[in-house]
Structures are given as structure tokens and as C-alpha cells.
Amino acid sequence: MFDLLAEAAALAFTWQNLLGVLIGLALGATLGAIPGLNGTMAIALIVPLTYFWEPLFSIALLMGCWKGSIYGGSITAVLLNAPGTPEAAATALDGYPLQQKGQGRKALHMALFASVAGAIFSDVLLLGASGPISSLALKFGPAELAMLIFFSLVLVAGTGGDSHLKGLISTMLGVLIAVVGLDPMTAQRRMTFDVLELDSGFDLLAMLIGLLVLSEVINQIWDGEANEARSAAGPRPLDRSRLTLAEIRGSAGVIFRSSLIGSFCGALPGVGAITAAFMGYDQARMSSPHPERFGKGELRGVAAPEAANNAVCGSALIPLVTLGIPGSLSVAVIMGAFMVHGVSPGPMLMIEHRDLVYALFLLLLLSDILLPLIALPLIAVGQRLVMIPKRYLFPVIVILCGTGAYSTHQSLFDVKVMVLFAILGFAMKRFQLSPAALLIAFILAPMAEVYIRQALRISRGDVLVFVASPIAAFFALATIGLFAWSFYRNRRATQQKTASQPAE
């Protein structure tokens, strides 16, 4: 293990990678602090550029960007009650009241401390757990992997959107879109309509930029965000309050429990940082001897969600590196970046490129340690970032989307694909369908197809192969159970609404 870590350290700790992490952290924290932009959008915009750089440097930069954006969201949440990212919404509950009490600096320092602690906790977990889990994953055959993917698809359908049923519709749409292109085994054209460019299917990066970035920009413009007036009062100057050792010690228990919650949520597909942050906040409130102080400026109310949402990052990579399954939207984008650089996440990655995977884990730890270096100066300028008018910002992002989609393959067809998926993503958002579920299904469906075909070939066409082994049967049952549970939950919610509606 130590030899492996030494090898990985030699790969990871180069000045280029260090620079990559620092640039990523700065970019992520800056973009994350601007409400309306989030880490996933930032990563999606940067991925095409990394195509031209070294894989490890690029991944270091993207990881830094992801980590930085999660903390960046809390800066404006505390200072202006405007969470830069959805993950920071829970931080604003107590962070902003603290700022109003003149303890904004203290709240931001606590958020930073909790973020670093939560992230380190989760990354150490990733470092320790991914090896054994990937060894276990090697015992999975094609049938087990196919059923595991179906289970993940149903689980991930709950990502975003307003109902699991609509999430499933998005997932099915993603599965259908994934069929477009040449058959991987027989090279037969499928749903290409004689368009040569579609032979290789829709380009993942173009689709990602359209679905996640451009559609979000259009959606925000539709909601009138571009016409927001700037606050006449301007930002309130930052106070000089300091975080004491006693306050850190007092929050240690809350940070530890929230880190556990965040790590658990991250490892489960479909449960993201937002849920983790609110769960962390709730446990802190419930375990406090003074729950009435929460929401009025309680320092633990800042520490808990920040530790939880940062602890999601490391553990969210566990299903990705061990099974090749992205459990959340951010991880799906990271997976896209891996694939651009020819790295296919999954159990074989841990065997074939063990040193590279551990180098990646070490870079994650490095980004946790370096976060304060970037975050502390950013706190001072964070207030100004939110003042950038969106009517200047959005047009620039639109052009960057076009450039990003074009630059990877230097194909104008990819720009058209990007626009097509931007319109689809926008329509999906208006109808409260989840683009995240579509994207994850698009990534997972081709893998499922290969496993289904391998399993059928091994069993000579016997479909019972998908329930023959205990593992496959377990995932099949779990998938059916999840379906049944989501329908039951929807029906029950509707009945409760009917019962609670006053008769007119």
C-alpha cells in the first residue's frame, strides 16, 4: 500500500498538478460565488479546454474547480443571503443572520474550516474504501453489472425534477438518445437518419454543455434574472470578528457527524450535496441543547451543512471509480472529463491504472489542504462578485458554450448538437423534467447495452441470466422495489394533498 501511495505521490505532486489544483480552486470558488453559476456549469465549460492538456493536470484542475465551487457558494450565502450554488442554501440559514450580527467573517471562517474537515474526511474514506469495493466489483459478471446499472438508473431518476415518475421519463429519453450511432458490435447504423456525423452518436461534451450550461442560461433569462436591478446599497463591509479555538472545539462533534452524513449521501447514487447539507443541518439542530438558536445566527448551523456538502465530493467518486457509475450530475460531468482523456472509470481502472487512481485521490486531498489559500483572499472580494450584472455575464457564457462545443473535435455539427440539447434542456426544465437523469442515462445506457449483450451471449439467449445469480437477483428485486416505492410515495403524497385541501 505504501509503495503504491509513494508511486501515486510521485505522479501527483508535480508543480504542474499543483498549479492545476490552484487554478481549479480559484476558478471554482469564483464561479461558485456568483449566484446562477454553479460548479457543474463551470466544469462543463472547462472540460473541452482540458482536451488539449495532460490528463492528470486536467483532472487536477477539474477536481479543484469542483471543490472550490462548493465552498464558493457559501461566500455569497453568508454575505448576501444569496447562495452561489444550491448546495449552499442551508448555509445561508444561519450564515446570513451571523453576518447581520456583525460576525460574517467568523461565519465564513467556520464554513471554510468545516468544508476542509468534511472534504478531508470524505477523501480519506475514498482512499480506504475504493480498493476493497473495486475488488468486490471484479466478482460482478455482465448480468450483475447490467442489473446494477438498471438499479442505478432508477435511483438516479430521482435526481432533480419534481417527481420520480418524471425522472424516469427523462431516464428513458436518455436511454433512447444513447442508441443513436453505430452498433458497437455489428457497426450497423442506428437512428442516424443517414447523417454521417451521427455515426459516432451525439458528442457527450456538446450535449453536456447544451443541457447543463446553455439551457440554464436561457432558463434564467426566461425567469427575468438578466433584468435584475443592482442593489443601490451595495455590499456591506466585512467585520473583524474572529473564530476562536473554543468555537471550533464546540463544533467538532457536529462537523464529524455531518461529514459522516455527507459521505453516506455521496456514496449513494441520486442523493446529492443539497440533501446532504440539509440533513447535516437538521442533525445539528436536533442534537443541539439550544435548537431555538438555529436560524437566528448559530455557528454550528454554518458548520454542519458545509461539512456535509463538502463530504459528498470524495465519497461520490466511490461508485464512479469502483463500478463506473456516476451517482450525481457533477460526477457525471467528471466522468465525461475522464472519458475525454481516454480513462474509463470502473473496476478495471483500479487494476490497470491503480497508481493513476491513487494519484487522483492524493490530488483531491491536496485540493482540500490548498482550499484555504484560495478561499481566504476570495472572502474579501466575494461581495463584489455577486454585483456582476447578468446581462453582461450571460452573453459571454453563450459564446463560451459555442466555443467549448466546437473546440474539442473542431466540428460545427457539435455546435448544432449543443444548441439542440440546450433547447431540449430548457424545455425539460420548464416542464420540470430532470436533464441530469437524461445525461446520466445517456452515459450509462451504452454500458448497459454491452453488458446485456455479453450476458445474453454467455447464456445463449436465456433472459433468466439476469436473475440467476444472487447479486443480479438482488439488484433486480431492488429495482422493482424502488419502482413500487416511488409509485406508492407519489400516490400517497397526492392522497395527502387531497385530504389536506379545504373544501370550497
Add this chain to the structure above:
Amino acid sequence: MDPNQNAAPAQLPFSEENGWRRNIAVGWVSLILGVLVTVCLIPTQIGPVGSGATILAMIGAGGLIVFGAILAAGTFQAPPTEADPPVGERIQRQADNWGRGEKQATGVILVAITYPWLLEWGGFLPASYASLAALLLLLGVRSMRVILLLPAIVVSVVYLGIDLVLGAHMPEGRIEWGGLFAAVTAGGE
């Protein structure tokens, strides 16, 4: 107030309050798409039945049909009431209530749609400059300094960064700008 107006949405399974009409629309679109793919595309566009691709396509299309049908079923559980205006009237009402944001977003979509063709014909620099300036105008920027300078700065930085530094050649366009300029100046003389 007609009691059905409030009661109808709550009777629908798998749909949330106030979003029932949207859910029904999603249901019908999914159902129709699923049927279309099953009937038209799977037999003609995908290989032999029983292959992995067909299985995957059938899972996708079948899922759209089943889940779409569950949502679309709401149509029959909540028939339109008198208080419900006809679809045409509703669309008209929504069009009348279009705010600035909606108009701007439509404009942005149009610019985004034309952008790939502008790139193809005009090349990266003119197409991006024009599109960025158009977007700024659309979003209500009225300062000529910003409209002229911001696109110039952004487009130059992106061009220098991607074309010259990273080596990804940006589209040069089909229009010969030099020749066109010479022709226009010669015509003027």
C-alpha cells in the same frame, strides 16, 4: 368559484398541485414519442429484433409509453371544466402575458440557433462578435461602449487562447471577407 377547479388537480395520481396540466402534457408527449419510436424507428432504424440495441431501444420506448401513460391518464381523471378555458385561449392568454424575460429568452434561443450557421459562413471572429453584440442588445445593454468593446475583448481572448495557444483552429468561414471588402471598395469608386 367552481369547486371542480380546485378539486381536479388533487385527484390526479403522481402529479403535484398546480403542476397537473404540465404533467399531463409531459405524459402525452412521452406516450406519443414512445409509440412513434416503437412503431416507426425500431423496425426501420435499429438492427434485428432481439439484439442488445433493440432491447435497449425497447426499454427506452416502452418506459416512455408506460410512464407517459400513467401521467397522461390524468386527462381522463380531470376532464376540463367550464372554468377551464380552451387550449387556444390559454395559449393566447400566455402570449399576452409574455414578459420581458420570456421575449429575451426567445431572442437568445434564436441567436443560439443561428450561431452555428453564422460560424460556418462568417467565421469565428465576425460570427461571435455579431452574436455577442446581438445578445447584449437583447438583454437590454444600451451602452455603446460595452456593446462594441466587450465582444471585441471576449472574442479576441477566446480566439487567441483557443486558436493560437491551444492550437484548435476556429472556423474561418466561407465568405472571403478580404475579397468582399475589396469588391465593395472597388464598387464604391
